[in-house]
Amino acid sequence: MEWMSVDLGNCPLIRALDVVGKQWTIIVLREAFNGVRRFEDFQHHLGLSRSVLSRRLAEMVTDGLLERVPYRPDGERERHEYQPTDKAWALYPVMVGLMQWGDRYLADGDAEPVRLVDRHSGKAVVAALVTDDTATCAPADVGVRPGRSFKTVPAAPSDHGACGDGR
Amino acid sequence: MEWMSVDLGNCPLIRALDVVGKQWTIIVLREAFNGVRRFEDFQHHLGLSRSVLSRRLAEMVTDGLLERVPYRPDGERERHEYQPTDKAWALYPVMVGLMQWGDRYLADGDAEPVRLVDRHSGKAVVAALVTDDTATCAPADVGVRPGRSFKTVPAAPSDHGACGDGR
Numbered sequence: 212m213e214w215m216s217v218d219l220g221n222c223p224l225i226r227a228l229d230v231v232g233k234q235w236t237i238i239v240l241r242e243a244f245n246g247v248r249r250f251e252d253f254q255h256h257l258g259l260s261r262s263v264l265s266r267r268l269a270e271m272v273t274d275g276l277l278e279r280v281p282y283r284p285d286g287e288r289e290r291h292e293y294q295p296t297d298k299a300w301a302l303y304p305v306m307v308g309l310m311q312w313g314d315r316y317l318a319d320g321d322a323e324p325v326r327l328v329d330r331h332s333g334k335a336v337v338a339a340l341v342t343d344d345t346a347t348c349a350p351a352d353v354g355v356r357p358g359r360s361f362k363t364v365p366a367a368p369s370d371h372g373a374c375g376d377g378r
Numbered sequence: 379m380e381w382m383s384v385d386l387g388n389c390p391l392i393r394a395l396d397v398v399g400k401q402w403t404i405i406v407l408r409e410a411f412n413g414v415r416r417f418e419d420f421q422h423h424l425g426l427s428r429s430v431l432s433r434r435l436a437e438m439v440t441d442g443l444l445e446r447v448p449y450r451p452d453g454e455r456e457r458h459e460y461q462p463t464d465k466a467w468a469l470y471p472v473m474v475g476l477m478q479w480g481d482r483y484l485a486d487g488d489a490e491p492v493r494l495v496d497r498h499s500g501k502a503v504v505a506a507l508v509t510d511d512t513a514t515c516a517p518a519d520v521g522v523r524p525g526r527s528f529k530t531v532p533a534a535p536s537d538h539g540a541c542g543d544g545r
Contacts, residue, residue, distance in 0.1 A: 212519050212522065214412040215423055218529035219489045223480030224408055225401075230484065231476070234395045234403075241391055245381040247464065256382055275483075298483050305479065306391065308472040309398070313390030316442075316465050317397065321388045327507075335511035340471050340494075341515060342501035347508050355379065362385035 219347060230274050235267055240295065243277065244303055245355060248292035268293055276302075303350045308338030323358030331353045397441050402434055404473060407462065410444065411470055412522060415459035435460055443469075470517045475505030490525035497521045 219225070231237060254264050271277040278300040283318045288342055307327065324339065324344045327336040329348055336348050386392070398404060405424065414420055420433050438444040443466040450456045474494060481489045494503040496515055503515050 212524055214409075214414065214522070215419060216530045216532070217491065218531045219423065221485075221491050221527055221529065222408075222477075223485060223489070223491070224404065224477040224529075225480075226484040226486075227476040227480030228401045232391075232401045234399045237391065237395060237399075241389075242381075245384075247381065251380060254385065255444060297487060301479055301482065302475075304505050305472055305475040307507055308469075308475060308505070309394040310389075310391040312468055312472065313392075313394030315392040315463060315468065318388075318390060322390070324384065324388050324390070329509050332509060336507050337510050338471050338475070338505065339508055339512070339514040340474055340503050340517075341506055341512060342496050342499060343506055344503050345506070345508065345512060347506040350507075353507060355381070357379055360388055362388065363383045364385045365383070367416075375545060 215220065230276075231302060231305075231349070235272060236274075236276070237309070239267060239271060240299060240302060240306060243293065243295040243299065244306065244350070248289070248294060250293070253293070275299075300350050303353075304338050307353075309339060318360075321360045324360050324362065325355050326358040328354050328356055397443075398469065398472075403438060403441075403443070404476070406434060407443065407466055407469060407473060410460065410466065411473065411517070415461060417460070418523060421459070433505045442466075452520055458537070467517050474503070474520075474530040478505060485527075488527045489526050490536075491529065492522050493525040495521050 231240075231251050241255065242253055242256060247256060250261075250264065250268070253259070253268070256262065257264070259267075268277060268279075271278050272293075275296055277293040278296050279291045280294050281291055282290050328334065330338055330352055341347065398407075406420065409423060414423060417428075417431065417435070420426070420435070421428065424431070426434075435444060435446075439446050439460075442463055444460040445463050446458045447461050448456050448458055484507055495501065496503055497519055503520050508514065
């Protein structure tokens, strides 16, 4: 099979990039994977205007990456939160791979704000290629821990954002 | 550890996206990972103008993803080919993960133009999260084979582009 003769018209990589090729899609997924669900929490942690964030979340709902789910806080009007779909969670290894690549090659002395561990064994978790009979870590198996260059900012509007407990 | 209090200023994911967030970077890497090295072969397979391709390849050399290496075909003037660096190969699992996600969720009845196998065992290769003591497949272990929706186009200018023999 000669690569140069492969027709690229149905390349799944190009299809994937059409959906997740926007940088902010990956950034919003990072928040959702780490347990952020509420509009105000996305807004606070990402520092976006309401209108920009609304548009981005709506696009991700359209693309099937987030699901808008109603909830009603005690004594308040109904609100909505944004839950990552299975389609979004399937991108978790890609996001981890990008994060670990950034830490390895671009950190500039400031590497590893967070590190990932297997909740059961405590071993480090890495994104890699394996044969399909290999034991892998599901998102729910992965815990996020402070890394070597962990830093904090003032607390968020709601205290419902848990780290590494996205699923 | 509360995710909402994590300072995002040194996020390695954002650093990674600053380098590989451009769609065409991933597309050029796809070609390089599949053995394309020569300017004319990139140009033919991607259908780009010389000026656009020159600019893109030069940016990727600056970013440390490609190395420009001289060679001299018999009886011709010296030319250069573009070899992926170790930094680029470290993105191979990310690219495979994106490709497999596109096949799974966006294929629209046209899934799997190519499939990846372990050259030694013949088993399917997947991008996944694993603990760091797991046996993984290096890029050189991965073979590219025609998949269910494989299609070809007319042969390329040079016959040096091998499929799945990028490393």
